[in-house]
Amino acid sequence: MRIIGGFVRFIAVVALLTAVAAVSSCRQAEQGRILHYQKGTYLGEADQNSSEGKEQELRARARHQSF
Numbered sequence: 291m292r293i294i295g296g297f298v299r300f301i302a303v304v305a306l307l308t309a310v311a312a313v314s315s316c317r318q319a320e321q322g323r324i325l326h327y328q329k330g331t332y333l334g335e336a337d338q339n340s341s342e343g344k345e346q347e348l349r350a351r352a353r354h355q356s357f
Contacts, residue, residue, distance in 0.1 A: 324333050340348075 327333065
């Protein structure tokens with residue numbers, strides 16, 4: 291009888307450790323990420339629109355860097 295009680299306790303501890311490992315492996319940063327991809331299609335969040343002044347600044351910077 292004592293062997294069966296020890297075995298049940300061992301199974302309970304293993305089940306508890308498995309549950310803790312499963313729950314702790316789900317990081318917040320990984321929630322909601324794309325798991326299925328479509329070839330040639332961007333499925334991420336849309337880019338933010340930039341202001342006209344920022345676009346002009348980037349164009350001027352690109353002209354300055356060209357050889």
